[in-house]
Amino acid sequence: MAAPAVEATAATALRSVALRARKAAERVGRDPERVRVVAVSKTKPVSLIRQIYDAGHRCFGENYVQEFIDKAPQLPEDIEWHFVGHLQSNKAKTLLAGVPNLAMVHGVDGEKVANHLDRAVSSLGRHPLKVLVQVNTSGEASKSGVEPSSVVELARHVNMHCPNLVFSGLMTIGMPDYTSTPDNFRTLTSCRAEVCKALGMSEDQFELSMGMSGDFEQAIEMGSTNVRVGSTIFGPRDYSKKST
Ligand SMILES: *Cc1c(COP(=O)(O)O)cnc(C)c1O
Secondary structure (H helix, E strand, O other): OHHHHHHHHHHHHHHHHHHHHHHHHHHOOOOHHHOEEEEEOOOOOHHHHHHHHHOOOOEEEEOOHHHHHHHHHHOOOOOEEEEEOOOOHHHHHHHHHHOOOEEEEEEEOOHHHHHHHHHHHHHOOOOOEEEEEEEOOOOOOOOOOEOHHHHHHHHHHHHHHOOOEEEEEEEOOOOOOOOOHHHHHHHHHHHHHHHHHHHOOOOOOOEEEOOOOOOHHHHHHOOOOEEEEOHHHHOOOOOOOOOO
16 A cells, blocks of 8 residues: 555655754754754645654644644644744634644734734733744845844844744745755854844844755754755645645
8 A cells, every 4th residue: 555655755844854954963062952844835735744743743833824724623722833824814723723733933024914924812811922033134025034134123023022922933945956055054043143142132142944855954054943845854845736
């Protein structure tokens, strides 16, 4: 039977990613416990997520609101869910209402979506939600995120005007071909220094979400505390059946 073999492979792949993440942290003298592996399960079936869950992993990420709110209720409540990537303001409340165990949003890229999330948390009576500001470190027009020069302003907005959000750090997406990945990651770490200084925050507690399947070890070596790994764990994605 082919299907169970694929699922066994996913659990094995997760273990291998976790080990590689730990080794990358150790190579640069970082505490491996400070690195979270967010298993990005977008387009993947609940049954496959369940396999990884049963192997002991609890931290998962999704990227499409509708898919997310369809899948989350079918899975255990002790999953720590992360929303990764661009979120449309008008879907903030749908997301919050549909995923009670949402732990963090990686990708607040403007005041509008921050305000919508803030109001949604308040109106649903939920605990304050951790958010990361997305930075466009590659300068590509197709990428979401604020320019590095606007990061402090948005971080300050979240801190001062969104009482139901907890500004927790920064997130970025590298280049698809990884050519300038070290530059992207360096830009994010210098934004961290700027924000910490401006807001009086400590770098020790600050979250950096950088690194995906192809560059997560490098990201950890450069200080990442959240790596968002999809295809290396779950296999390549098939978008042919998706509308969004
Ligand atoms: C899909 C996605 C990932 C995972 O990408 P892989 O290359 O499959 O590891 C990470 N971050 C975001 C924002 C994504 O949308």
